[in-house]
Amino acid sequence: MIYSRKVNFYETDAQGVVHHSNYPRYFEEARGFYLESIGYPYEKVRNELNVDIILLELSVQYKNPLFFGDTFSIDFYISDMDRFFFVFEYTVRKDNTVIATGKTKHACINRNSRKIVSIPEVLRLK
Amino acid sequence: MIYSRKVNFYETDAQGVVHHSNYPRYFEEARGFYLESIGYPYEKVRNELNVDIILLELSVQYKNPLFFGDTFSIDFYISDMDRFFFVFEYTVRKDNTVIATGKTKHACINRNSRKIVSIPEVLRLK
Amino acid sequence: MIYSRKVNFYETDAQGVVHHSNYPRYFEEARGFYLESIGYPYEKVRNELNVDIILLELSVQYKNPLFFGDTFSIDFYISDMDRFFFVFEYTVRKDNTVIATGKTKHACINRNSRKIVSIPEVLRLK
Amino acid sequence: MIYSRKVNFYETDAQGVVHHSNYPRYFEEARGFYLESIGYPYEKVRNELNVDIILLELSVQYKNPLFFGDTFSIDFYISDMDRFFFVFEYTVRKDNTVIATGKTKHACINRNSRKIVSIPEVLRLK
Numbered sequence A, B, C, D: 001m002i003y004s005r006k007v008n009f010y011e012t013d014a015q016g017v018v019h020h021s022n023y024p025r026y027f028e029e030a031r032g033f034y035l036e037s038i039g040y041p042y043e044k045v046r047n048e049l050n051v052d053i054i055l056l057e058l059s060v061q062y063k064n065p066l067f068f069g070d071t072f073s074i075d076f077y078i079s080d081m082d083r084f085f086f087v088f089e090y091t092v093r094k095d096n097t098v099i100a101t102g103k104t105k106h107a108c109i110n111r112n113s114r115k116i117v118s119i120p121e122v123l124r125l126k
Helices: A020-037 A042-049 B022-037 B042-049 C022-037 C042-049 D022-037 D042-049
Strands: A002-006 A051-062 A071-081 A085-094 A097-110 B002-006 B051-062 B071-081 B085-094 B097-110 C002-006 C051-062 C071-081 C085-094 C097-110 D002-006 D051-062 D071-081 D085-094 D097-110
Touching: A002 A020, A020 A042, A020 A051, A020 A071, A020 A085, A020 A097, A020 D022, A042 A051, B002 B022, B022 B042, B022 B051, B022 B071, B022 B085, B022 B097, B042 B051, C002 C022, C022 C042, C022 C051, C022 C071, C022 C085, C022 C097, C042 C051, D002 D022, D022 D042, D022 D051, D022 D071, D022 D085, D022 D097, D042 D051
Parallel strands: none
Antiparallel strands: A002 A071, A051 A097, A051 D051, A071 A085, A085 A097, B002 B071, B051 B097, B051 C051, B071 B085, B085 B097, C002 C071, C051 C097, C071 C085, C085 C097, D002 D071, D051 D097, D071 D085, D085 D097
16 A cells, blocks of 8 residues: 655754654554545544554664655555554655655554553454 | 743754744743643643633744754743633743744633633633 | 645644644645645745745634544635735635634745845746 | 653644654654763754764654653663664653653764764764
8 A cells, every 4th residue: 555745844854854753643644544545534443433543663764864845655554463453564765765664563442441452343454 | 931942953944943833832832831830730720620721813923043952932921811811922032032922812611512611710810 | 726635643632633833834735735836846946946935924813623534625825925025825624614714924035145035036926 | 861851732642642753752852962961962063063963763662651741751871882873772751650662773974965974973972
């Protein structure tokens, strides 16, 4: 699955490149795009299933900078899933250059108790 | 009342200056500092009074840029308050240079109904 | 001219709504969209004209909150322009509800001297 | 070395907790605090040594959420350094609860060529 967009000016920093803290946000956008594509946008997950998706682990390898004006794509997929946990892996590219790779591990929690619950069936349809 | 701190690198943009969207955040920090100083930190306002403070109007005049490494101060006060609304005014300075001026107008809402309520007595003690 | 997109989760705050500091960022996105539509994306303005566009004044009136999952549109136009300054006005809507209105005043500066210069001809074609 | 501060409201999200993308920013603040403590604030690194510090790898393990109103501390140190690369490790705590752990790997680049250079002597004094 591929999510793509242009860098916003406010995402750059005084080094003239996209600040590293935006990559976790780009990954979140990609996951939102995924949830929409399976017909379960995140607001529906929250409102209908009373579930929040939380982040347990994050890693990013920064290979090349993104500059203002760049358009990037995120090639991503679910690389692992068991009853409670799922993992996304991401490759950020500009044209054919790898900008960054990343990995995020998640669980679902009940929005009231904030306890981890098993992943709802509807989210299991990759 | 004066709130002061140093610019964070992640607040700069590719023009090499603090991005303008951080000034409303600096003003929010200043208001949080004010609430603490009167013994009513915002989390207490939310939890004990069940009230959220919302922003109705914002204006900023940008006079001079802030650069990475700068320390700035915000000189601010409540310039107006009636039963429902209150206004803060701010002057951001670096040494003796005025960096920006600003104004924010607020009201209190009940956290459940999200309707505007009169300003709680404890917040009226300037 | 209309710019439209969906709220990102990371733009929300603990009140459950879009944090007010994102609106200046949305306005910036809208201006970027405008510059692209006239064939002069901001990176081209910076690289070819050696000009930065700076913000001198900002005002926002917040009428109704945006929630996570909302799609909003920004209806905006250049309401004033002379030799040195130009003003954008914005109306943010969700369906037919006005969420916010805003206004930003800008000038162009030379990227080296950081002095205000007259607005380049190519940016005058509204 | 310990860096500590209070959560800002604008760092929370609609789950009511600090959004995960702020932790890399907190780590950056901690590194800035370290550079100041050795008499080499980052702006001096940039201006006097003509060097930018870049991030090559980031990892965060999120154990417990931070809420609005919380004060957190970051206990951090340089866990590895050779001629070109250095690694920071971080433990974020609230009182005695571990909130998160993290690791960042960095290099120095020449600000003009953007090529990796050996770590300046003055930054080697741990």
